[in-house]
Amino acid sequence: MTVLLYKELSIAVLGGGNCAHSLSCYLSKLGCSVHMWVRNLGHLCPYVVKEHNIRAYGKMEGNFCLYSVSSDLEKSVRNCQMIFVATITTAYRDIAARLAPYLEPGQIVVVFSSKLAGSVEFEHTLWEHNPNLKGKVTVVETDALFASRLQPDGKIWVRGIKKWNLVCTPQRRNLEKVFILMQTLFPGLKPADNVIQRGLTDFGALAHPLTMIANMNRVDRAEHFLFYCEGFTEHTVKLMRALEEEFQAVAKAYNTQLIPAEEWLDNYYGCDLEGHSLLKAMRTVPNYKTSVAPDKLNHRYLREDVCSTLVPMHYLAQLADVKTPIADAIINIAQVLTGENFLQTGRTLEKLGWSEMSYPELQKWIS
Numbered sequence: 001m002t003v004l005l006y007k008e009l010s011i012a013v014l015g016g017g018n019c020a021h022s023l024s025c026y027l028s029k030l031g032c033s034v035h036m037w038v039r040n041l042g043h044l045c046p047y048v049v050k051e052h053n054i055r056a057y058g059k060m061e062g063n064f065c066l067y068s069v070s071s072d073l074e075k076s077v078r079n080c081q082m083i084f085v086a087t088i089t090t091a092y093r094d095i096a097a098r099l100a101p102y103l104e105p106g107q108i109v110v111v112f113s114s115k116l117a118g119s120v121e122f123e124h125t126l127w128e129h130n131p132n133l134k135g136k137v138t139v140v141e142t143d144a145l146f147a148s149r150l151q152p153d154g155k156i157w158v159r160g161i162k163k164w165n166l167v168c169t170p171q172r173r174n175l176e177k178v179f180i181l182m183q184t185l186f187p188g189l190k191p192a193d194n195v196i197q198r199g200l201t202d203f204g205a206l207a208h209p210l211t212m213i214a215n216m217n218r219v220d221r222a223e224h225f226l227f228y229c230e231g232f233t234e235h236t237v238k239l240m241r242a243l244e245e246e247f248q249a250v251a252k253a254y255n256t257q258l259i260p261a262e263e264w265l266d267n268y269y270g271c272d273l274e275g276h277s278l279l280k281a282m283r284t285v286p287n288y289k290t291s292v293a294p295d296k297l298n299h300r301y302l303r304e305d306v307c308s309t310l311v312p313m314h315y316l317a318q319l320a321d322v323k324t325p326i327a328d329a330i331i332n333i334a335q336v337l338t339g340e341n342f343l344q345t346g347r348t349l350e351k352l353g354w355s356e357m358s359y360p361e362l363q364k365w366i367s
Helices: 003-007 018-030 046-050 071-077 089-102 117-131 173-179 179-185 195-201 201-214 216-220 237-253 261-267 278-284 288-291 302-320 325-340 359-365
Strands: 011-014 031-039 053-058 062-064 068-070 082-085 108-112 139-141 146-148 155-159 165-168 190-192
Touching: 003 018, 011 018, 018 053, 018 062, 018 146, 018 155, 031 071, 031 216, 046 053, 071 089, 071 139, 082 089, 082 190, 082 237, 082 302, 089 108, 089 117, 089 302, 108 117, 117 139, 117 195, 117 302, 139 173, 139 179, 155 288, 165 173, 165 179, 179 237, 195 237, 195 302, 201 216, 201 237, 201 261, 201 278, 201 302, 237 278, 237 302, 237 325, 261 278, 278 288
Parallel strands: 011 031, 011 082, 031 068, 053 155, 082 108, 108 139, 165 190
Antiparallel strands: 053 062, 139 165, 146 155
16 A cells, blocks of 8 residues: 555544554554544543644654544544544443444444454444444454553553554454455554454453452552563463463364464564563563553453453353363452453353354354
8 A cells, every 4th residue: 555545544543542542643654534533522632632633652753643533423434434443342332333323335443452352242233233234344353553551741652562463354254355454554464363363362361350360469559560570470470371271272162273472472562482481471571661550450451351351252162162260260250359240241142143153153153
């Protein structure tokens, strides 16, 4: 794609958090016309709203222009070729329901974080609210590609940009429709075998809830520590390896496989792979050296990754008769800590439109 074609792309970015800000800067830097939508303009920095401009530093430096900043969803997505959903994944059903009346044939919706089967949930909700869209709008998913933090002055600190990740559509056979465009925007993207491989190739989902639980007292006391570098020891990291084995077992049950977690980190950001030590890999990722732990347990690191990855993994494992005792334990502990029944409120098979499928039918559906 030439620079001219980049300038012909109008893209809506839905969301006003870390991911939405860094993504908007990235797309603006390419030359795309970026339309940022948020539910409430009052939650954005006044400078961004008034000047249609985001100031970034770190791995992206400069001031990045936005074509529009609005709380009017219909206006924001009108005539956009692509719509990036850069909200927290637990908001997908609500966003899809809001978006469904305004989508037009040929538009591409990218769920930019997704977790496990996020594109499936989003697509299923779109079809529920606007059946006429079926087959006319393409939904695709990848992981969030930026490690970033909004600052009190409204600037976005981009600490890391992933060099590699997977991309997929709910049904793998439809990926060819959008892959070239996605890879042109993000050259490090590679096609996933299916949506299960894409969703389980997610270091955040592997690390976040387990690290929160392993350090629950430190987090609850708001102690300052580096989340990835200091969250585990040589002994306790065995829990993460055990959880990783469950990720791999579920992937295998759905006709795919995962590379080792330390290789995810190396592909993302670069790290030390000597001895294939997951602990050493985490401690040598450059931007993890500034990743401070949350100061409360009621945090997306616990809620989002349990709701949107471990819960659907639990149900997919059940369907395939795969045992996941570590993942199940994390879900149960998270439910006790938060008082929420994530097995009901999380991403269930019903919310994916998969509840009536048999195991072989689902294997075929995702292909």
